[in-house]
Amino acid sequence: MKKNVLIVGAGGVAQVVAHKCAQNNDVLGDIHIASRTKSKCDAIVESVHEKKAMKQPGVLEAHALNALDIEATRDLIRNTGAQIVINVGSAFINMSVLRACMDTGAAYIDTAIHEEPEKVCETPPWYGNYEWKRADECAQKGITAILGAGFDPGVVNAYARLAKDEYLDTVSDVDIVDVNAGSHGKYFATNFDPEINFREFTGVVYSWQNGQWQKNRMFEIGKEFDLPVVGKRKAYLCGHDEIHSLYKNMDGANVRFWMGFSDHYINVFTVLKSIGLLSEHPVRTAEGQEVVPLKVVKACLPDPASLAPEYEGKTCIGDFVRGVKDGREHEVFIYNISDHKEAFKEVGSQGISYTAGVPPVAAAMLIASGEWDVKKMANVEELPPKPFLRVLNRIGLPTRIRDAEGDRDLVL
Amino acid sequence: MKKNVLIVGAGGVAQVVAHKCAQNNDVLGDIHIASRTKSKCDAIVESVHEKKAMKQPGVLEAHALNALDIEATRDLIRNTGAQIVINVGSAFINMSVLRACMDTGAAYIDTAIHEEPEKVCETPPWYGNYEWKRADECAQKGITAILGAGFDPGVVNAYARLAKDEYLDTVSDVDIVDVNAGSHGKYFATNFDPEINFREFTGVVYSWQNGQWQKNRMFEIGKEFDLPVVGKRKAYLCGHDEIHSLYKNMDGANVRFWMGFSDHYINVFTVLKSIGLLSEHPVRTAEGQEVVPLKVVKACLPDPASLAPEYEGKTCIGDFVRGVKDGREHEVFIYNISDHKEAFKEVGSQGISYTAGVPPVAAAMLIASGEWDVKKMANVEELPPKPFLRVLNRIGLPTRIRDAEGDRDLVL
Known part of the structure; x- marks a missing residue:
């Protein structure tokens, strides 16, 4: 207490x-x-x-x-x-x-x-x-x-645990899917601090598969998911926090995290990353100023909080959990749908x-x-x-x- | 002397x-x-x-x-x-x-x-x-x-004057075309100081047409040119120095400048510009540092001089000059072809x-x-x-x- x-x-x-x-x-x-x-x-x-x-x-x-x-x-x-x-x-x-x-x-x-x-x-x-x-x-x-x-991490971990406890005898796969089908009306913006957002995607993509850490590149593996409310959406295998605890708490099941990205997001990300603008290592300008490029990109992008008033549409985040129940293959999708406009109305923030x-x-x-x-x-x-x-x-x-x-x- | x-x-x-x-x-x-x-x-x-x-x-x-x-x-x-x-x-x-x-x-x-x-x-x-x-x-x-x-400006101005003096009685149109069909092998690089290169393309595109300054946006007007050696290439109406003197020295002819760009260049440019990274106005990072985004982009891009050793292919720069000669419509294309590798061999620089x-x-x-x-x-x-x-x-x-x-x- x-x-x-x-x-x-x-x-x-x-x-x-x-x-x-x-x-x-x-x-x-x-x-x-x-x-x-x-x-x-x-x-x-x-x-x-x-x-x-x-x-x-x-x-x-x-x-x-x-x-x-x-x-x-x-x-x-x-x-x-x-x-x-x-x-x-x-x-x-x-x-x-x-x-x-x-x-x-x-x-x-x-x-x-x-x-x-x-x-x-x-x-x-x-x-x-x-x-x-x-x-x-x-x-x-x-x-x-x-x-x-x-x-995610958080509620999706509880979803995984619930599926294991209540819906399956043994779990083989946990695929966490995070799709934001909302639109903020800007050319480009991140929904969280751009620095943290981009840092998530510039490194190796780790997933837990076949009892070991598998490495991929960002946007290397994409897959279409048919989701409630938001419909068919392409999502990509990403590194994400929850994999780094679920890997040991799901009886050895594969744990993957998929995030939805538009082609436009991927293009902008690819350009910025390829040029080196998402780097957290300082560069020196011709004038001798030491600058971390990622911090400048962040300064140029809209403040995520500023997106809220115009944000429309819904998010769908959930866990596809597959395994065996009563001797048969079984899958559940446990999820939440949230609405950007309703969130703004209630607490002044986007979804x-x-x-x-x-x-x-x-x-x-x-x-x-x-x-x-x-x-x-x-x-x-x-x-x-x-x-x-x-x-x-x-x-x-x-x-x-x-x-x-x-x-x-x-x-x- | x-x-x-x-x-x-x-x-x-x-x-x-x-x-x-x-x-x-x-x-x-x-x-x-x-x-x-x-x-x-x-x-x-x-x-x-x-x-x-x-x-x-x-x-x-x-x-x-x-x-x-x-x-x-x-x-x-x-x-x-x-x-x-x-x-x-x-x-x-x-x-x-x-x-x-x-x-x-x-x-x-x-x-x-x-x-x-x-x-x-x-x-x-x-x-x-x-x-x-x-x-x-x-x-x-x-x-x-x-x-x-x-x-350009320079030799192309002399080409325009030569066409007027020697090949046409009256000049109606001067279309200067600058196509670099070379390849430097990098994801993205500018051939000149990126700061100057981008500054050329972030403003209004001025051309001289029908006796007045016409305004367009960058990449608004593209046209395919069939050029010697480098073949068919898409070029875009750009603002450029030479228009700003030729407009008064070519007896009122239209003066336009066209520069060749790949779709990849245009995509990268569009992303950087749309986000505000090509701006010459300082932004303030979350840490309070004042930084000019364009100078950071410059610091991230390859030094143009560094491209020379790997640069391959040719440039084609010249003037399409149209008008009337002996009572008939006539057009000449006066041009130069240069080779990146030969330039490097001779003087250690790219074409x-x-x-x-x-x-x-x-x-x-x-x-x-x-x-x-x-x-x-x-x-x-x-x-x-x-x-x-x-x-x-x-x-x-x-x-x-x-x-x-x-x-x-x-x-x-």
């Missing part, structure tokens, strides 16, 4: 997290939001009040914080009395925020893997390079640390931020209730999936299932 | 200029080469000696010079005794180098229009914005200043640098001989074309002609 939430970060996902925490502050208690740029936190606080999102009167405060500064983070956790930290800041701060939680006893939740600025796509399993090195210490100290509790920001709040609510306050480090598929999916059904991300018996809401 | 040459600049074109000056130092006298980075001049000097390019023993010296510093440029002109300055440095230094020449009495030659860093594609005629404002003073002081004496660098040396030789030492400012079509084309025939850029009578070397 923990309460009072500190949200670290102030981007599009943090905005969703803040709204959802406010809508559930009867369970979560005080809400604090901290980022390097306090004005961004202030804007989020203002937006929460504007939507009258607070379920009951309570604390909602903005703070300035450099989350790489462990001491400052510890102080903020102690001063605010936060027992739950939701880290939705940049991918570079996981390890320092986790350390501050371990030092103060606060529970830790994040939605994406730790990265070091200079390194792209390290050797698998990625969790083994940073987070899991703190697993023993978390267990010893009784620290609850839930890794990758966004949608991609919505799907990423709601799940860590569900996780926080389960820590608050004790159901997920497991006093150790865990990836989402290591936790009971039903309580999580039940909360998500209630707070904005309902689960559906499609199998031989049809396409329907999942009753949990 | 003037002698001793100061070359300003140390890029691929300057390398060609230095080699060609050395090959003709019996006519041109001492040769000096100056640039911001002296080591680049030293490398050119070394390459000239390596190829044993000096026709006779003589002076060949490298100097450090910031050509925006008029006083330093004046001092260097005086100290070297240079009576002819060939400016093949960046497009931003024309006016300061010209001023230094006007102050010292040296003849001035350049190959491209003056540009201000912050401005792209100003109002036509471009020469009227900067260079021509010094025309009266040049005439008063008896300064020889030959503008745009590369290939594009070769075609741009040989003509200003021919112009210098005509100033040295007195034939073009006109004691005023002139664009190339205002000078007698035959002496120029005769020198070019001899020093590496032979002229050919194709008309109703066939395709042949032009005998002058």
Whole structure:
């Protein structure tokens, strides 16, 4: 039983997290939001009040914080009395925020893997390079640390676990598919921080197949999926966080991640990458200025948060899980459909931020209730999936299932 | 009658200029080469000696010079005794180098229009914005200043004048076509300084048609040309320097410039431009660094000089000039074919640098001989074309002609 939430970060996902925490502050208690740029936190606080999102009167405060500064983070956790930290800041701060939680006893939740600025796509399993090195210490100290509790990774891990527990006797394949069929109306934009978005796709594509890590190049393997609501969509084999924990938690099944890309996205990405503009290594201009090209591309692209008002259409993210049930081959597709315009109406963010920001709040609510306050480090598929999916059904991300018996809401 | 040459600049074109000056130092006298980075001049000097390019023993010296510093440029002109300055440095230094020449009495030659860093594609005629404002003073002081004496602008201006003088009674249309059918083997590269190359294509496309400036967008108007040697090639209406003087020197004929582009070039250009990466206006990164995107793109692309060793294939640049001769419609195509590999073998540069660098040396030789030492400012079509084309025939850029009578070397 923990309460009072500190949200670290102030981007599009943090905005969703803040709204959802406010809508559930009867369970979560005080809400604090901290980022390097306090004005961004202030804007989020203002937006929460504007939507009258607070379920009951309570604390909602903005703070300035450099989350790489462990001491400052510890102080903020102690001063605010936060027992739950939701880290939705940049991918570079996981390890320092986790350390501050371990030092103060606060529970830790994040939605994406730790990265070091200079390194792209390290050797698998990625969790083994940073987070899991703190697993023993978390267990010893009784620290609850839930890794990758966004949608993907996060909800899709719970879907995989649910399929294994409830729908199949043995699992042979988990194919996670993430398709954004929405349109933002810009020439080109990324739905997350462009720096993180591109970093995902510039390295080796790792998947788990036949009991080992398989390497491919980005956009090397594409496949058309026939999906509910959004229809037939081409998606490509990508590296992604969830593979790096599911590989060991699905009884040896193949684990692949597929992301939908338009030909236009692929063309722009290919041009930028081929020229070297997606590199995180500095180049020197003729005038002698040292510049990281990727940071300049990011500066030129639209701020992902700015896309929200014009974003239209839906997202479909889910798991095709195949295996054997009662001696016969069986496949289920467990998924969610979200709508960009509805997300904007509710919390002022687009659908991609919505799907990423709601799940860590569900996780926080389960820590608050004790159901997920497991006093150790865990990836989402290591936790009971039903309580999580039940909360998500209630707070904005309902689960559906499609199998031989049809396409329907999942009753949990 | 003037002698001793100061070359300003140390890029691929300057390398060609230095080699060609050395090959003709019996006519041109001492040769000096100056640039911001002296080591680049030293490398050119070394390459000239390596190829044993000096026709006779003589002076060949490298100097450090910031050509925006008029006083330093004046001092260097005086100290070297240079009576002819060939400016093949960046497009931003024309006016300061010209001023230094006007102050010292040296003849001035350049190959491209003056540009201000912050401005792209100003109002036509471009020469009227900067260079021509010094025309009266040049005439008063008896300064020889030959503008745009590369290939295009430069040789193509002489082709237009020759067609008007010798092949047509009245001219209706001048269509200058520049096709590089060579291949450098890189994913993407520009043949000149990427900054200047892209700046040419990001603004309005001005052409002179029906007695007025017509505006188009880049890549809006494309046309297939059937060219000697390189065959059928698609070229696009572009803005280019020579239109901005020919418009008033061709008796009111239409003047258009067409440049060949592959679909791949257009795609890369379109992606970079659409994202804002070709902008000369600074952006601010998330970390607060002020950066000009175009300078970062330049830093990521191959140095044009580095393309030379692998460059294969040929260039075709020429003028389709149409009009009436003896009461009948008539068209001539006056052109040059150059070969990348041959250029590299002779002077260590690729063909594009070769075609741009040989003509200003021919112009210098005509100033040295007195034939073009006109004691005023002139664009190339205002000078007698035959002496120029005769020198070019001899020093590496032979002229050919194709008309109703066939395709042949032009005998002058």
